[in-house]
Amino acid sequence: MGLNVTEKILQEHLVAGRLRPGEEIAIRIDQTLTQDATGTMAFLQFEAMGLDRVRNELAVSYVDHNTIQAGFENADDHLYLQSVAARYGVLFSRPGNGICHQVHLERLGVPGKTLLGADSHTPTAGGIGMLAIGAGGLDVAVAMAGGPFYLTAPQVIRIWLTGRLRPWVTAKDVILKVLERFTTKGNVGCVFEYDGPGVATLDVPERATIANMGAECGVTTSIFPSDERTRAFLHAQGREEVWREIRADSDAEYVRTEAIDLSTLEPLAAAPHSPDRVVPVASLSGLPVQQVLVGSCTNSSYRDLRVVAEILRGRKVHPSVSLGVAPGSRQVLAMIAADGTLRELVEAGARILESACGFCIGNSLSPPTEAVSLRTINRNFEGRSGTPSARIYLVSPPIAALAAFRGCVTDPSEVPDVAYPEVREPERFFVDDSMFIRPPEEGAGVAVIRGPNIGEPPVNAPLPMTLSGVATIKVGDKVTTDHIMPAGARLKYRSNIPAYAQYVFEPLDPGFAKRAAAYRDRHQHNFIIAGESYGQGSSREHAAICPMYLGVKGVIAKSIERIHAANLVNFGIVPLYFQDPKDYGRIEAGDHLRIEDIREVLERGRAKVRLANDTRGEEIPLRVELTERQRRIVLSGGLLNTVRR
Numbered sequence: 001m002g003l004n005v006t007e008k009i010l011q012e013h014l015v016a017g018r019l020r021p022g023e024e025i026a027i028r029i030d031q032t033l034t035q036d037a038t039g040t041m042a043f044l045q046f047e048a049m050g051l052d053r054v055r056n057e058l059a060v061s062y063v064d065h066n067t068i069q070a071g072f073e074n075a076d077d078h079l080y081l082q083s084v085a086a087r088y089g090v091l092f093s094r095p096g097n098g099i100c101h102q103v104h105l106e107r108l109g110v111p112g113k114t115l116l117g118a119d120s121h122t123p124t125a126g127g128i129g130m131l132a133i134g135a136g137g138l139d140v141a142v143a144m145a146g147g148p149f150y151l152t153a154p155q156v157i158r159i160w161l162t163g164r165l166r167p168w169v170t171a172k173d174v175i176l177k178v179l180e181r182f183t184t185k186g187n188v189g190c191v192f193e194y195d196g197p198g199v200a201t202l203d204v205p206e207r208a209t210i211a212n213m214g215a216e217c218g219v220t221t222s223i224f225p226s227d228e229r230t231r232a233f234l235h236a237q238g239r240e241e242v243w244r245e246i247r248a249d250s251d252a253e254y255v256r257t258e259a260i261d262l263s264t265l266e267p268l269a270a271a272p273h274s275p276d277r278v279v280p281v282a283s284l285s286g287l288p289v290q291q292v293l294v295g296s297c298t299n300s301s302y303r304d305l306r307v308v309a310e311i312l313r314g315r316k317v318h319p320s321v322s323l324g325v326a327p328g329s330r331q332v333l334a335m336i337a338a339d340g341t342l343r344e345l346v347e348a349g350a351r352i353l354e355s356a357c358g359f360c361i362g363n364s365l366s367p368p369t370e371a372v373s374l375r376t377i378n379r380n381f382e383g384r385s386g387t388p389s390a391r392i393y394l395v396s397p398p399i400a401a402l403a404a405f406r407g408c409v410t411d412p413s414e415v416p417d418v419a420y421p422e423v424r425e426p427e428r429f430f431v432d433d434s435m436f437i438r439p440p441e442e443g444a445g446v447a448v449i450r451g452p453n454i455g456e457p458p459v460n461a462p463l464p465m466t467l468s469g470v471a472t473i474k475v476g477d478k479v480t481t482d483h484i485m486p487a488g489a490r491l492k493y494r495s496n497i498p499a500y501a502q503y504v505f506e507p508l509d510p511g512f513a514k515r516a517a518a519y520r521d522r523h524q525h526n527f528i529i530a531g532e533s534y535g536q537g538s539s540r541e542h543a544a545i546c547p548m549y550l551g552v553k554g555v556i557a558k559s560i561e562r563i564h565a566a567n568l569v570n571f572g573i574v575p576l577y578f579q580d581p582k583d584y585g586r587i588e589a590g591d592h593l594r595i596e597d598i599r600e601v602l603e604r605g606r607a608k609v610r611l612a613n614d615t616r617g618e619e620i621p622l623r624v625e626l627t628e629r630q631r632r633i634v635l636s637g638g639l640l641n642t643v644r645r
């Protein structure tokens with residue numbers, strides 16, 4: 001039987017298990033990436049493992065998230081990251097070099113290799129045929145230590161592309177179409193593999209946009225074949241030597257095929273407050289817009305910015321709109337500066353922003369109260385922009401550009417006088433790797449700099465015999481890690497768990513942290529009760545570490561997203577599932593809950609456990625979905641405890 005691209009790469013990297021969908025496998029990780037918001041914790045954990053040097057092929061530490069530096073905290077993190085990179089043999093990408101995913105695609109990604117990144121959008125590198133997976137920082141620390149990465153052998157879904165995109169329709173609309181069909185939930189354990197004659201019509205930056213935002217569906221990763229266009233991209237980046245062809249065999253099998261005819265797509269938008277609330281742009285036509293932001297790891301390539309500049313050439317940003325543009329990397333910035341694109345943007349009235357995540361993570365440019373903001377980013381969760389009442393729509397760069405000068409959402413059919421710009425892929429990208437700092441051959445003598453913001457990774461005690469405490473919070477469906485552990489203004493506490501833990505569930509229940517800490521101090525365990533698809537979105541393991549710090553011992557949910565479930569295990573919190581989703585209605589916040597024999601259940605590998613709701617005098621059956629390895633981790637109170645041993 002032939003293999004698909006995903007299976008080929010997994011096969012080459014398999015160190016344990018069998019490639020049968022649903023079974024746990026372990027793979028060797030070639031490259032790792034971390035960014036500053038997840039990286040400080042990942043490196044503190046790496047240090048706790050007591051090794052002298054990273055052991056994987058290439059470890060890169062990017063600084064791109066917390067570049068606002070209001071207060072000393074971010075700058076302290078950067079110094080720590082730079083020094084710890086030199087100490088342990090990690091390539092350091094300085095602030096200003098760009099957003100990790102964009103830069104990795106340009107300068108370091110290699111078709112056919114594996115990449116594990118402490119960021120949910122790591123699959124961006126699937127645009128060049130790399131098997132790139134997002135994970136929590138601790139899993140990445142283990143990979144840097146040379147350990148394998150454990151995952152469920154995926155169900156590979158083929159997305160079969162035919163036709164060619166029409167003018168005004170872009171890669172963003174392809175992935176929005178995918179989101180419309182698959183939604184943000186129910187795709188755990190799947191991989192999207194793109195194939196078909198339409199693939200060759202898309203260049204690498206377009207493929208990267210599609211692979212990037214597959215993260216919103218919750219899939220393990222998305223991947224494109226590595227073909228002649230991949231080769232052309234790598235050639236233009238001056239690194240054709242890393243190219244190799246990787247295609248699915250003609251008799252490869254997939255669990256399912258979903259076809260998309262590119263030529264039938266229209267411009268789409270994701271409406272507030274979820275990336276899967278997909279509507280045609282035409283249906284929003286005329287909606288007044290106060291802010292337009294172009295950037296993020298989804299849409300900040302040279303092509304994306306060129307399209308915006310061409311549409312705006314000779315036009316001015318509408319007086320009621322504030323337009324911001326953030327080039328995804330220093331390479332993109334240098335290129336738009338050299339060819340006049342930057343000047344066109346400035347002449348139109350754009351605010352030029354740093355090559356970093358910036359507004360995408362809500363650390364700046366929050367829109368006004370109740371404003372409509374059109375953004376080319378990937379997530380529009382409520383409040384993520386920093387303005388809870390704002391309505392964020394996710395759109396493509398050309399749709400953003402039209403709104404910027406018109407002042408309202410505009411379907412291209414309404415402006416026949418505006419020509420759709422044809423942008424050619426550059427034959428040569430601007431290449432200058434001087435913003436990467438290479439580690440010295442020998443790091444033992446390098447001092448690691450720890451400012452007052454750099455804490456210790458918290459340790460957890462082994463799982464108690466009995467869990468007994470309170471349903472401290474009950475939340476609904478699709479609660480994201482932005483709800484659990486807000487970023488934006490709170491992001492600067494990422495290296496300081498006691499400080500950051502004060503904000504757990506802040507957007508949903510600002511009293512949660514105090515309540516949970518009080519129960520913890522009275523030796524009560526905290527439980528979180530959740531609906532479907534709990535922990536969507538980012539990979540931030542702080543959404544597990546900080547609850548752990550507050551004494552959360554169990555999450556009882558209808559379903560939990562992949563990265564978050566792994567993070568809970570890594571920090572010794574037991575993920576449990578309602579056997580009957582209707583039982584969700586049999587627990588209310590404040591109920592007293594008890595699981596008598598949790599240790600025994602895990603030790604014996606049992607798949608079921610009974611939860612006593614003492615407040616109501618009822619018993620609720622729950623499912624345990626942990627592998628043998630995960631049971632051991634939870635029993636010992638988290639991965640760091642087992643790794644140390």
Ligand code: MIC
Pocket residue numbers: 037038065118119120121361487537538539540
């Ligand atoms: C995000 O887009 O939510 C982030 C910020 O990049 C996160 C990582 C983090 O929380 O640091 C992600 O996507 O994993």
Ligand code: SF4
Pocket residue numbers: 065099119121296297298356357360361377378
């Ligand atoms: Fe940065 Fe936004 Fe991409 Fe996350 S989604 S890596 S915050 S640009």
